[in-house]
Amino acid sequence: MDSRSAILSKIRATRDTGDETARCLAVESRLARPASGIVPSRGQLDREGRIALFLDMIAKAGATHERTPLPRDVPALAAAYLRAHNLPARLRRGTDPRLEALGFEQEPAIEMLAGASDGSDLAAISHADFGIAETGTLMLLSGPDNPVTLTFLPEHHLVVVRADDIGGDMEAAIARLRMLQGKDRMPRTVNFVSGPSRSADIEQTILLGAHGPRALHVMVVG
């Protein structure tokens, strides 16, 4: 018997309840109609409450943030961030139309690079698809719009998220994911990011900037 059949039959030997149809139905229906479990009350707030909690939690995780009502202000704010951190005025990004619409071309102070990172970039900018207030978490999807290397290789990661896309909890993020991708379809990676990279492996001292970005800067628009 091959390993697959051997493992499955060993499992079946102790699981068989005598009513295999019921077991199959239970599993099929759970997978076909996923249901939310207990959702913490923490994120169940109105729009402004969610945004305030999101920003609070982001700060708690060691990231910085700012909010602007106007999308067209983002390039100038990004340029100011780079200057304030003594970084060259250069940003890498993917082909996300939401980033393209921000008008970086009108911001002569920044040189824009496109595509995946090869590890030499000091700063990159991505657009998140959702923000989760309960934990201060960004949801980013891999692909040409926002290459996943931009989330992990640069020293500084700037992330834009729309105020309208900030929900209370992870279940709301999952609902958005299914809406964007279709049920059962996933991008190669869904990245939930809560703060800059960190490690506590040396004497339990928390240090920022382990393998991923040393700094995460979140820009809420709207």
Place this chain on the structure above:
Amino acid sequence: MELTSPAFKQNAVRALNDPQLQKALGNVEKGFVAKRAAARAALPEFEALRDQARAIKTHVLANLDLYLEAYEARVTASGGHVHWAESAEQAREIILGICRKANARTVTKGKSMISEEINLNDYLEKNGIEPVETDLGEYIIQLRHEHPSHIIAPAIHLNKEQVEEDFRRVHTHLPDSRDLSEPVALLSEARAVLRQRYFAADVGITGANFLIAETGSSVIVTNEGNGDLTQTLGKVHVVVASIEKIVPTLEDCAGILRLLARSATGQDMSVYTTFSTGPRRPEDPDGPGEYHVVLIDNGRTAMLGSEFEDMLRCIRCGACMNHCPVYHAVGGHAYGSVYPGPMGAVLTPSLNGINVSGHLPNASTFCGRCESVCPMKIPLPKMMRHWREREFERNLAPAASRYGLGIWAFFARRPALYRWASGIGMKLLGRMGARNHRLSSLPLAGGWTAHRDLPAPEGETFVAAYHRQKGA
């Protein structure tokens, strides 16, 4: 790794007499216990989430065959490959085969306890492939040729001076004059060294905290981002996971994730939680060209239907060892097995046999803290008791523990043994009783204290004090 569990008592004595280790172990309580308590207190639904998590995993285990099939179908549909391994040996061969096909010379690795369990690194090395651990703690212990002493903080037994020594010994391309006195300097150095390795590696191997049946996704949870670089920059991503990692849906995963980081490090959420599904898509500018999952049994199916089935709910958060007085006193290496602490005391006999790990279920005070903090509500003390009973039935127990009060007679005939055994007892009891000066259980002599409390001893045994004073 070579199992040294049969020597638990000798290991424990050595650990208790190692001042460096004792200093490092102080970080376990300092680092984890208060943070978990604060995270738990800040989430009113925490207890209800524990019940829910237990129910999710119990449901999965009752239908594990069906969920594994559903999961496999989704992985295949997204362009990935699923491999099945009954034993550690089969798993190693499958992984080597994938590496060979990719002409791999080096592989990077995200932190994975299952890869420790199947002894993957040694095997790859013997076959001419260099494994590079990328989690900072794992990297450090790999340089020292050691094994993790904790399932989420593998290098917790070390101090920064030791790490500095290792870095100076191994990173010889860097100037001797560099300042490594601060942990942040050590971190930066590891970051720079490992950056090269990610890009040079052909294959990236990660574990999985969860496998989601609904979508065919594997989930990794990290703080450093090393697991993501490992799986993104290699040409091939190999996920190594034991079969019980399945959860049904994305929502089920979200529910258990709320417990994982809080129980482990006291964070609301770890920095990076990544759901990975299949290889790079045609339009993707980055990511691995191949995605493989190696599903490993290695003893799990034998636990199904036994009194140890509940152990398969474990999500490897480490809370049980973070709250264990025995672990605090002796650290992870004394257990001599891949998995230390209370979860290891239950799991190791299941995976390796009670004949070589009989001491582990006895390395407990039955204080019950492990069960009370376990997010998956696993009845760890009860299962340790089951192992003791089995050990008793097989007549493998050392004479002392087989005869309850006969322990006295045993030690009375062996004064030297008594001196060190009660020495362990003293140190353990001193710690445990520090809070209320009463003890309800006594390690290595459970039969004694089942029905009475002992006052916590302070200081040393009479004999030790006598020798010290005589020597002075």
